[in-house]
Amino acid sequence: MKKTIRRLNKSLLASSIALLLSSGVAAAKSEDMHQLYEDNCASCHGSDHGGYLAPALNAATLKGRSPTALRTIVMAGSFDTLMPPFYGKLSDDEIRGVIKHLQETPKQPNPAWTIDDIKKSIKVYVKDESTLPSKPNFQIDNFDNLIGVAARGKYGRGDGSKAVFINSTTHKVVGEVPTGTAAHIIDFNPANPRWAYVKTDTAEIFKVDLYSMKAVRSVKTGYNGPGMGVSRDGKYIMAGSFVPHNAVILDADTLEPLKTFELEGVDPDGKMVSSDSGMIIGTPYADIFAIALENAGQVWVVDLKDGFPVTKIEKVGRHLHDAFLTHGGKKLMIASYDDSIVAAIDLEKRQIIKKLDAGCVPHVGGGSAVKVDGRTLGFGTNFGDCDKTVVSVWDLDKMEVVKQIPVSGGTESPAAHANAPYVAVDIISKDRRARTVQLIDKKSLEVVRTLDVGGHAYFPEYSADGKFLYISAGYNGDEVVVYDSNTLQKVASVQMESPAGIFSRGRVKYMTRGLSPDEMEQSK
16 A cells, blocks of 8 residues: 555645644653654654654745645645644644754654564464464355455544454455554465465564464564565565665564564665665575665565575666566566656566656556556556656566557556456546546556546555555545446445545555556466
8 A cells, every 4th residue: 555655745744743643642752753754643743853754844844845834734734645733732832842843854864674673573462372263253155356455544543443354245345454554565475375464554563363363473564665575385475665775584484583674785877875665576486585765766675585685686776666567477567666667577587678658656556457459558557747647558578668548647656457357457646636547448558437536636556356446545545445346337335434445455465556467377
């Protein structure tokens, strides 16, 4: 979940202050302020005040900003961000004090979070897992029909922050797992249907028993950072951080850390840099993880054997982030924001295949591909404000651009399914267009319908059978809206606070959203 990245526009400054103030605690003394920041807004803006999901908040970025203008934003809120109005919730003195602190605080050195810190952070909620039920304590015909939603909660923390699980045949909630801070990613164990893993914006990972809908363990892998993947055999998790610049491989059963990796390397311009963690992905093709080093422009392939050796693929692109798999998991398509390309990587040969034009600030989300007239077509969105907003379509067999489809604004996360006629893309503009999702016909490759979802519409996801399209309507909407994928009629609404990423357990089977298991095999 959300799905979400650093190129968010500056209007998200509003959400920064909202999260900082969410505790409602009176402005603390200056020596207490860092902890207040850490507890309330670092999950979005970085423990180093350097930015994360939302912009950096420090003396440099806020230099010259009017305290009065910032105070007005806090009081009134902003429709196009996660920030609600705080008028009446906080006193004027509290608002003034926090703004003053932010404008006086420089960006901080990157704090450490070592393998020992990770070990010490493990919490065990169920000591004897043999006491857990042997089958689900709710009715569901096929576990692939389970859908998880990362609910952020109104303030990015508190009772509304949880992983919500829904039976996509009945559209009823079957379980909720509190996460304390905003849930970001939900991944499922490919080898055992009872386990899921939820990662928060504050880099905690919860091991969730889906049969009882309980968290059995958790571990904190850093200060913030969304990257997480599960190996094809379900034995390992890899998690990455923005702060600090490292990644860790965990035992998926115990959440014990097995090895950490310092994310640094020579970028495409020849500079040695320390790097945020971008996407992390396991693949059905082999016992490996792939991880993107955002700032270094590299993709590392980690073999899951003794010592966890690394193969480094360099000069992939500038500012790497999201990626998806194709061709049975052998090929990786990864977005490079600053180069306006998507790079195709052969994970078997561990080399770059080709760099494809992808429009400005490309973002592929969880990825989508469809099989049309014998061609495997991949779809990529474009995050941010661009002169020309398009969805790029590539022939993934020939690795060439097929078309760039005009859409009504910036886009973030495409969704497709073999049994659904449309590729859905969420519009992330700063006006009423942000309420909409556009539907692209798979055959004509044209936008044929626009849905007005209500709140800020994002992170569409099809149910495992392709019959229903789930869309988060966060910000002012606070619901997940469900549509019939053929008629596009609204069939259900599921209420929750600020829903974000939506994750079908069917992803374990399909791997690339839009391709059936058979089509995945044909694309190898």
